[in-house]
Amino acid sequence: MSGEPLLSVSGLKVSYGMPHGRVTAVDDATFEVPRGAIVGVVGESGCGKTTVARALTRVMAGNARIDGGTARFDGPDILALSERAMNRLRWRDIAFIPQSAMNSLDPVYTVRAQLREVLRKRGGHSARSAEARAVELFEMVGIEAGRLSDYPHQFSGGMRQRAAIALALALEPKLVIADEPVTALDVIVQRQILDQLKTLQERLGLSVILVTHDISVVAYVCDRVVVMYAGRVAESGAMRTVLTEPQHPYTMGLCNAFPDLSGAMGILTPIEGSPPDLSDPPPACRFEPRCPFSLASCGERTPRLSTTDVSHRVACHRAGEAAELRGDAAKVETWAALA
């Protein structure tokens, strides 16, 4: 995890064309993916996390447009590459696991046919070596090779997710972008898939961007975390530091809003209100309307992501007082005052 990061995203801005004009879904997103690390991108629906993932693969909705920023992947800026050059990177260097594994698998082809297609067309495998590799991949993700002849609907949810992982790893990419890979799964299957992903990531030295809304998934497998709120990065850094010493009030709120099994049974502290409508966002800090610690300046000046310490960046005017604020953030009354 040393040296140049595999991927450096800087000032990424993405908008969607809507009937009433363009809506900026991702605004000035900056973060890094070190080599051999799992980076969690965490946030609620509409925070822009999936848009970031899609922009990095350049497979986007028809009304989406990249308005600015760079994403240096092992050197070149992938946002500036021609479609042709980008297409050469897909599967071979950057693979994508979409939100629902059922959507990444074609229902009318067997899983074998889909693996072979990637291996042969993208990886230049011969028929024989593609078959051998398909068997190897299935063993790697823990499905019997005999099930290669099955169609996706014959698989359980967990098996489909494993098959999607096998497909993503087929050509040994450097970076895997997984969008909510375990969201629709039960706790037991979720844990097994995360264990598998972590084992493979370590064994193959992969870098992974794991998009999720679930902070406990981040806590379980990620090395680093990027917390997004309303299209912007609120906080980023090493997972342990961000989760145990959060500096942004939103991260503090997220950490207190989850029930767990080991802690004492206190009362959960909800973050009152809901995320803003991005077609009409708050003028400065986007968390200001829900933030119990906001000052007058929070409604006037947009907080920028700090640059002093790249290992823990935060976009909050009161980041310097984080240690004191954390105590208050754990109290229900603090947040309830805004209700």
Added chain:
Amino acid sequence: MTDNNPEALVNVEGVRMHFAVGNSLAAAIRGKSTIVRAIDGVSVRLKQGESVGLLGESGCGKSTMGRLLLRILEPTDGRIIFRGTDVTHLKGQPLKAFRQEAQLIPQNPYEALNPRFSIGKSLHEPLENFRPRSTHEQLIDKVLKLVKLDGQRSLLDRYPHEVSGGQLQRIVMARALVLEPSFVVADEPVSMLDVSVRAGVLNVFRDVRKRLGLTAIYISHDLALVRYVCERTLVMYLGRIVEDGPTEEIVREPLHPYTKALVAAVPEPHPDQSRAPLPIKPGSPDARRQPTGCRFRDRCPDSFDQCIKSAPRPVVVGNRTVECHLFSAVSPEA
């Protein structure tokens, strides 16, 4: 048909729910229909005012069980006694009366309300059917206060797509409570909600339940959520309750091997947590292909000879009931 235990609000006796699947005419003629035993012999008593978690993986039968308790489904076998009355096969007027007593809080608030009805109309609808008009406004005020939406009467003129997910789930909860039921079944009510608003909805649920003394079933696959709202937990596996007991005891020391795996699998929102392999074999429960003997034995790390030979019977262990041969009279060595 009266129940002599006044404490039990709901009494479930040997309920089975079998579905026939993949039954084409041809299959029926060849006698090849498949029966899925979604619920396969459940007996349980729910005390008045109790809050009970129904925990298990998808396909374990927990949602089917919820629907049976609300008499949305009729079981293949067994009976359900509600406040001393057999409601298993209720029809007509008595069923309508029962509907006012027992309500569902569904999983997906975005699909639960008619998109063409204003929120006010959705809340009024149950009242139109069951309560005199003069009481409507008062009942609606009361229920809005209960779900902490008082002071937001303007919501009543809006449509479901115009309000946030957290508000919508509270409205769905309000609709379930507007007739003042004594029993509610909440089917994963926060799974579709944004994380920052989940805690708010859970707090409202907890508060409402305590304040009204409601008897509640909370269906989930996440023990951390169940722990937050339920004092008692029923663990289901392939249509049977394999462990039943106080939630805190189950969290601290699960007895059934399946419960152990469920407890170990709950992800924790902080970095210091066990990353040990789960004590369960891969696979997922399939009600169509159940093993003989104990239905959990093919995934169980502790299975032994007896587990192939016979299905375990419920055994009382302290405050709990466990269905596992490890706790049966037959010792593992025998």
